[in-house]
Amino acid sequence: MARILIIDTNQPFLDTLSREICHMGHQVTAADSLRQARALAASSDFDVVFLNAEMPDGSGMDALPAIIEAPSFPEVIIFTDVGDADQAELAIKMGAWDYVERPATARAMALSLVRAIQYRARKIHRQPHTTLNEETLKDIVGDSPQMKRCLDRLALSAGSDANVLISGETGVGKELFAWAIHNNSRRAGKRFVVVDCAALPETLVESILFGYERGAFTGADKSQSGLIKRADGGTLFLDEVGELPLSVQKSFLRVLQEHKFRQVGGGQQLRSDFRLIAATNRDLDVMVQRHRFRKDLLFRLRAFSLELPPLRERIEDVPAIAIHHVDKLCESYGLNGKTFSPDFFEVLKRYQWPGNVRELVNALERSVSAARHEPVLFPKHLPVYIRVHLARASVEQGQQATPNSPLPRLGGTEGAVLPRLVDAREAAIAELEQRYLKELMTQAPDMRQACAISGLSRSRLYALLKKYNLPSCFRLS
Numbered sequence: 001m002a003r004i005l006i007i008d009t010n011q012p013f014l015d016t017l018s019r020e021i022c023h024m025g026h027q028v029t030a031a032d033s034l035r036q037a038r039a040l041a042a043s044s045d046f047d048v049v050f051l052n053a054e055m056p057d058g059s060g061m062d063a064l065p066a067i068i069e070a071p072s073f074p075e076v077i078i079f080t081d082v083g084d085a086d087q088a089e090l091a092i093k094m095g096a097w098d099y100v101e102r103p104a105t106a107r108a109m110a111l112s113l114v115r116a117i118q119y120r121a122r123k124i125h126r127q128p129h130t131t132l133n134e135e136t137l138k139d140i141v142g143d144s145p146q147m148k149r150c151l152d153r154l155a156l157s158a159g160s161d162a163n164v165l166i167s168g169e170t171g172v173g174k175e176l177f178a179w180a181i182h183n184n185s186r187r188a189g190k191r192f193v194v195v196d197c198a199a200l201p202e203t204l205v206e207s208i209l210f211g212y213e214r215g216a217f218t219g220a221d222k223s224q225s226g227l228i229k230r231a232d233g234g235t236l237f238l239d240e241v242g243e244l245p246l247s248v249q250k251s252f253l254r255v256l257q258e259h260k261f262r263q264v265g266g267g268q269q270l271r272s273d274f275r276l277i278a279a280t281n282r283d284l285d286v287m288v289q290r291h292r293f294r295k296d297l298l299f300r301l302r303a304f305s306l307e308l309p310p311l312r313e314r315i316e317d318v319p320a321i322a323i324h325h326v327d328k329l330c331e332s333y334g335l336n337g338k339t340f341s342p343d344f345f346e347v348l349k350r351y352q353w354p355g356n357v358r359e360l361v362n363a364l365e366r367s368v369s370a371a372r373h374e375p376v377l378f379p380k381h382l383p384v385y386i387r388v389h390l391a392r393a394s395v396e397q398g399q400q401a402t403p404n405s406p407l408p409r410l411g412g413t414e415g416a417v418l419p420r421l422v423d424a425r426e427a428a429i430a431e432l433e434q435r436y437l438k439e440l441m442t443q444a445p446d447m448r449q450a451c452a453i454s455g456l457s458r459s460r461l462y463a464l465l466k467k468y469n470l471p472s473c474f475r476l477s
């Protein structure tokens with residue numbers, strides 16, 4: 001629970017904003033003058049202060065330094081009815097957390113509070129980990145207890161040079177965490193070399209990793225160093241390490257033990273001082289039992305382990321992640337920032353997100369495109385497959401009886417009835433692709449045959465499996 005101070009004289013707005021904040025589980029105190037606000041800030045602890053820039057007894061900007069320097073060093077959100085770019089710049093330079101024009105609804109304003117609280121909680125939480133650089137963590141959003149535990153583990157691993165194994169379902173943020181570990185380690189500033197083991201053609205894995213000498217194979221007309229050498233001094237990130245062919249696992253184990261290797265077709269021994277971070281969405285212990293992964297390699301990889309939980313197990317992080325990515329998307333599309341309809345986050349929180357944060361980011365990207373210049377995101381802007389899924393689930397749970405309707409209702413607050421044809425077609429294709437891939441998983445004994453049957457390339461097949469969060473483990477016979 002955070003403690004919030006609101007400094008404003010507009011009673012109806014104050015009442016609604018206070019209600020919203022209490023509803024979020026925080027404690028609110030109100031002050032209707034700067035004098036009272038200064039006294040309160042000096043005598044009580046506050047996490048966040050909403051400060052009106054124009055108060056009857058003076059300028060909120062003048063009171064800002066005293067409030068920022070109050071004993072609890074609160075985060076201050078300045079709000080105003082008359083936006084002024086110069087004043088905004090000054091406020092931020094003076095240390096305000098944010099400067100906002102008073103939005104139409106108190107609810108929208110309460111949402112900007114989420115980020116301030118999250119930022120503050122992290123700041124306090126991370127104080128003992130002096131090595132962590134705030135700037136390198138700005139893209140890791142989430143304040144749930146699970147996320148805090150992961151950030152603790154991140155801080156621990158960043159302080160050592162041990163190999164790290166990051167596990168978790170597809171799209172949970174494994175690469176993001178790997179980056180953050182690298183950027184907070186002594187190797188920050190050196191190379192972070194990413195190897196997507198799932199996308200490496202089996203015949204070329206060794207030459208890509210180890211490099212090759214001139215004449216090593218047909219077409220090798222000059223020698224070429226590999227990714228292991230490129231990572232010298234920095235970090236080597238092996239994504240989807242479970243896909244590394246067994247033959248390569250053996251030679252890679254040697255590299256891990258000795259940090260020495262030979263290029264394909266080469267006699268000379270080379271050295272590379274890299275730190276290894278590996279990631280997997282597969283159960284490597286099961287793969288070891290099935291003789292698909294080397295036990296000694298797993299043992300080495302797992303010197304330090306970090307397990308990232310699926311998004312559905314930290315669903316409270318969804319609004320903050322959504323705000324973060326919508327802001328980024330609007331910025332990259334050159335759009336004005338967007339606010340959210342009251343039920344937008346409710347809908348996001350009801351969905352299970354099998355593709356985790358990546359699926360959420362994709363859904364938001366499509367929502368922002370669908371809304372274009374509309375300032376508010378509604379559930380109707382979400383991809384149709386999500387709305388169909390939720391409508392079906394809620395009908396099945398008997399929460400939403402639509403006995404006479406042959407089609408699920410697809411609208412959000414607007415209550416639209418029929419999807420656009422293009423959306424319906426997309427939903428049908430998605431459903432068919434998923435059914436096909438599941439069948440393919442049970443019929444094909446291995447990846448090579450799955451590609452042969454489906455006519456898909458290895459990387460396209462992996463991309464589709466990832467899209468639908470289907471495991472890439474085939475029947476092992």
Ligand SMILES: Nc1ncnc2c1ncn2[C@@H]1O[C@H](COP(=O)(O)OP(=O)(O)OP(=O)(O)O)[C@@H](O)[C@H]1O
Binds near residue numbers: 466
């Ligand atoms: N905690 C988070 N806060 C904000 N964005 C996140 C978070 N975690 C993941 N993302 C975003 O989700 C997307 C997927 O993240 P990332 O590629 O790191 O996942 P992954 O687990 O490595 O996926 P895969 O297993 O498919 O390789 C990225 O756009 C990333 O920025």
